[in-house]
Amino acid sequence: MIVVDNVVAGYRTPNGLLKAVDGVSLEVRDGEILGIAGESGCGKSTLLKLLYGSFSEGLEIFSGSVTWHDADGSRTIDASDFHKHWWDLFSYVPQGSMSAMNPLMKIGAQMIDAGSAHRTIDRAARLVRIRSTLADLDLSEKVLDLYPHQLSGGMRQRVLIGLAAYVDPQVILADEPTTALDVVVQRQILENLVRLQRSRKNSIVIVSHDLGLHFQIADRVAILYAGRLAEIGTADEVLRQPAHPYTLGLVGSLPQLGDKRPRQGIDGRPPSLLNPPAGCRFHPRCARAMPVCSQVEPELVLVSPGWVGACHLLKEIA
Numbered sequence: 001m002i003v004v005d006n007v008v009a010g011y012r013t014p015n016g017l018l019k020a021v022d023g024v025s026l027e028v029r030d031g032e033i034l035g036i037a038g039e040s041g042c043g044k045s046t047l048l049k050l051l052y053g054s055f056s057e058g059l060e061i062f063s064g065s066v067t068w069h070d071a072d073g074s075r076t077i078d079a080s081d082f083h084k085h086w087w088d089l090f091s092y093v094p095q096g097s098m099s100a101m102n103p104l105m106k107i108g109a110q111m112i113d114a115g116s117a118h119r120t121i122d123r124a125a126r127l128v129r130i131r132s133t134l135a136d137l138d139l140s141e142k143v144l145d146l147y148p149h150q151l152s153g154g155m156r157q158r159v160l161i162g163l164a165a166y167v168d169p170q171v172i173l174a175d176e177p178t179t180a181l182d183v184v185v186q187r188q189i190l191e192n193l194v195r196l197q198r199s200r201k202n203s204i205v206i207v208s209h210d211l212g213l214h215f216q217i218a219d220r221v222a223i224l225y226a227g228r229l230a231e232i233g234t235a236d237e238v239l240r241q242p243a244h245p246y247t248l249g250l251v252g253s254l255p256q257l258g259d260k261r262p263r264q265g266i267d268g269r270p271p272s273l274l275n276p277p278a279g280c281r282f283h284p285r286c287a288r289a290m291p292v293c294s295q296v297e298p299e300l301v302l303v304s305p306g307w308v309g310a311c312h313l314l315k316e317i318a
């Protein structure tokens with residue numbers, strides 16, 4: 001399990017501290033599929049990097065902690081040491097598939113290399129696993145002999161998923177892993193990934209704008225807005241009967257099958273994280289905003305067991 005405890009994290013910029021994740025607490029449970037959604041710039045990739053312990057590009061934790069705990073509670077690892085367990089406990093499918101691969105190495109060599117961090121499987125066993133994972137992802141073994149630039153965007157994304165999955169990590173962290181693919185292929189690949197993980201009882205954290213995809217594959221969904229957690233609960237709860245007006249807006253903007261009426265989106269854009277609005281960060285865009293919303297930041301409150309949201313309206317229910 002990964003535990004994120006009241007983390008404030010982000011980047012030092014020439015214009016000041018940019019808190020891309022600001023006071024977020026959540027956990028990634030063993031064996032679950034956790035979806036992370038929210039508009040562009042809300043901090044999804046930053047949160048995923050924290051869960052992977054990837055502190056390149058200036059990402060820093062300013063306060064709070066991110067830790068991994070094994071199932072019997074006997075071992076705890078701090079995010080600053082996660083990198084020692086990459087490809088073993090954690091693997092990562094980064095956003096943007098081209099930059100994530102070494103352009104000078106064939107796919108097969110890259111896959112073998114990635115698995116070398118894994119203590120328990122030797123080279124021969126790795127090859128067997130690579131072959132079966134490629135088959136699961138509907139990829140021909142011929143890709144092993146190709147360089148990244150010889151693959152289409154869609155194949156590269158599948159290779160990256162294969163790379164992350166074949167080493168059998170406890171947690172796969174995938175950032176918009178299928179955006180270059182058409183919707184039908186996206187779903188097929190993710191279903192394969194989910195099947196792989198479920199059979200091994202491992203966790204997946206998946207960042208995607210696609211709420212339909214979360215509804216289809218995630219056990220729980222976290223909605224981020226402007227670096228903060230708007231709501232988290234089971235995919236069914238959060239996406240079928242959103243507790244937070246922001247989630248309602250996101251869900252409302254989805255096209256419904258067979259429904260030709262225009263969908264209601266959310267006006268405006270998320271704020272700059274260098275200078276977010278006071279009170280509830282969503283108040284300038286919220287149709288239900290009340291005077292208190294621009295002054296007091298809403299705390300996370302329980303909607304029902306395991307389901308929490310940060311909105312002043314929810315105080316009335318809780």
Ligand SMILES: Nc1ncnc2c1ncn2[C@@H]1O[C@H](COP(=O)(O)OP(=O)(O)OP(=O)(O)O)[C@@H](O)[C@H]1O
Nearest residue numbers: 011018020039040041042043044045046047057273
């Ligand atoms: N390396 C960096 N240095 C400075 N600021 C950054 C860096 N990476 C991200 N940011 C800023 O942090 C904020 C959150 O970015 P992040 O990439 O986490 O958002 P996101 O939700 O993943 O967006 P998208 O949906 O567009 O991928 C944004 O304001 C972004 O400009």
Ligand code: SF4
Nearest residue numbers: 280283286293311312
């Ligand atoms: S706290 Fe207020 S502004 Fe924020 S989402 Fe709830 S009603 Fe809207």
Ligand SMILES: [Mg+2]
Nearest residue numbers: 044045046095
């Ligand atoms: Mg992102």
